[in-house]
Amino acid sequence: MYDKDSEERISQPIFNSLLSYLPEISRMRGWRMYARNGSRILSLWSDYGRMLLGYSPRGFASIAKSSMDRGLFSATPGKWNSRIDKMLHGLLPEYQNIKILGSQEKALTILQGLKGLASSAPSLASCRFLFDSYLRRDNKLPDTICLVLPIPSALSIGIIASKLSTSLLMEQELIEGIKGMTSIYALSKMQSEEEKAIISRKLEPLWECFDLYKGTLFSRSGPWLFPNYPREKHEEIFIYCLKNGLLISPDYDFPSSVPGDFDKGELGPLRSVAESFL
Numbered sequence: 001m002y003d004k005d006s007e008e009r010i011s012q013p014i015f016n017s018l019l020s021y022l023p024e025i026s027r028m029r030g031w032r033m034y035a036r037n038g039s040r041i042l043s044l045w046s047d048y049g050r051m052l053l054g055y056s057p058r059g060f061a062s063i064a065k066s067s068m069d070r071g072l073f074s075a076t077p078g079k080w081n082s083r084i085d086k087m088l089h090g091l092l093p094e095y096q097n098i099k100i101l102g103s104q105e106k107a108l109t110i111l112q113g114l115k116g117l118a119s120s121a122p123s124l125a126s127c128r129f130l131f132d133s134y135l136r137r138d139n140k141l142p143d144t145i146c147l148v149l150p151i152p153s154a155l156s157i158g159i160i161a162s163k164l165s166t167s168l169l170m171e172q173e174l175i176e177g178i179k180g181m182t183s184i185y186a187l188s189k190m191q192s193e194e195e196k197a198i199i200s201r202k203l204e205p206l207w208e209c210f211d212l213y214k215g216t217l218f219s220r221s222g223p224w225l226f227p228n229y230p231r232e233k234h235e236e237i238f239i240y241c242l243k244n245g246l247l248i249s250p251d252y253d254f255p256s257s258v259p260g261d262f263d264k265g266e267l268g269p270l271r272s273v274a275e276s277f278l
Contacts, residue, residue, distance in 0.1 A: 018238050018250035028055040031259035033247065036078035043247045044225065044256040044268045048122040049148045049157070053189065053199075054260055057151070063185050064155060064178060072177025075102060080180025087187045088159060092128075092147065092193060095161035102173045107146050107158025110170065114144055120149045124254065130190050133199060134222025135255075143167070157183045161190065203260065210258045213267035215274035216238035218256065225249075225256040229278055237277055244269035 006209075023035040031054050033041040043251055046052045053060075074080070081100070088098050101107045108120045108127075115126055124135055124262035126142060130150040147159040148223055157179050162168050192198040200222065217237075225248075229237060234252045243250050246269055249256040 003062070017231055018235060021213050021239055022247070023244055030054045030056075030261050039245065041242070041245055041247050041264060042259060044259060045247045045249050046257040048251075048254055049127075050150060050153055052130050052150045053255060057185075057189075059243040060151065060182065060185060061186065063181050067165065067178035067181045069161040070177070072181070075174040075176050077174060078180055080177060080184060080204070081175070083184055084157070084180060087184070087191060088147070091187065092161050095145070097162040097165050097168050098111075099160050099168050099170055100172050100175060101158030101160065101170075102175055102179075104146075104148070104153050104156045104158045107160045110160055111144065111146050114167070115142070115191050121254070122146065122250065130193060131222050132223070134200075134224055136221055136224075142174055148184055148191060152181055155179055155182040158187065158271055203258075206260065207258050210262070210267070213264055216278055217274040220258070223258045225258065227252065227255075233277055237273055240273050240276070241269060244272075246270070 012115070019263065020032070022041070023037050023039060025033045027034040028035045031042060031043050033055075035041065043051070043055075067163055075226075084100060085098070088100075089096070090097065099107075100112075105120070108109065108122060111126060112120045122129075125136055126144075127146045127148050128141060129135070129148050143164050144160065144162040147161060149156045149159070155178065157175050160168060189199065193200060207220065211220060214225070216228055220226075227234065227237075231252050238248055238250060245266060
């Protein structure tokens with residue numbers, strides 16, 4: 001899959017991150033990445049829950065383009081503010097103190113400060129996601145959390161919610177119209193899943209089909225894939241999968257996930273990696 005230049009980049013990562021092993025990506029569609037060198041990579045990495053519906057979920061691009069055509073790039077009052085607030089209180093009824101911020105990064109940074117976390121990346125212990133009911137947690141979510149929407153971070157608002165009325169002293173922020181409209185799209189998806197499990201009922205047969213190919217590498221809970229291998233083998237397994245056209249979670253502490261579209265040929269390496277490393 002990789003030419004010589006690609007392998008040189010792999011052996012000398014630019015950044016201190018497993019994602020730096022990726023070849024140069026020119027396009028993403030569905031759950032696949034297309035590299036400039038001609039290779040194709042199937043993603044089992046949801047980017048901390050943001051890509052559970054794929055890199056460009058159905059209808060999402062149209063909403064973003066409509067917002068762009070209307071020039072909604074500046075943070076100003078709009079109908080999206082009140083609608084988002086109403087949707088959030090319906091989705092998180094136990095969290096009465098909810099703040100809308102201009103970016104997900106800012107919300108996570110604030111949560112990091114409140115909780116003394118080591119990383120500002122979304123975590124299972126302090127964030128809520130689409131398909132959250134399937135996640136394996138040692139404890140219940142805390143009184144203050146972030147909500148991670150299933151859309152790209154660049155087009156997502158930040159949401160921090162608390163059960164405590166006095167814990168969030170920051171002011172609510174105005175948001176850009178484009179983020180408001182795309183975030184409403186994401187919240188509607190989470191709302192339909194929360195109320196009627198509409199998305200999971202449609203995808204469950206696919207998730208079950210995935211079990212035929214995953215071997216013993218992962219344990220599955222809904223769409224989430226938890227590693228069955230020890231932490232010290234993670235980098236080696238990540239690189240092996242990537243060389244064979246599969247992107248798994250680069251973060252050992254955050255699960256991979258079943259892509260919403262795949263064929264058995266693409267998933268073949270999962271069995272071979274289990275045979276090689278387990």
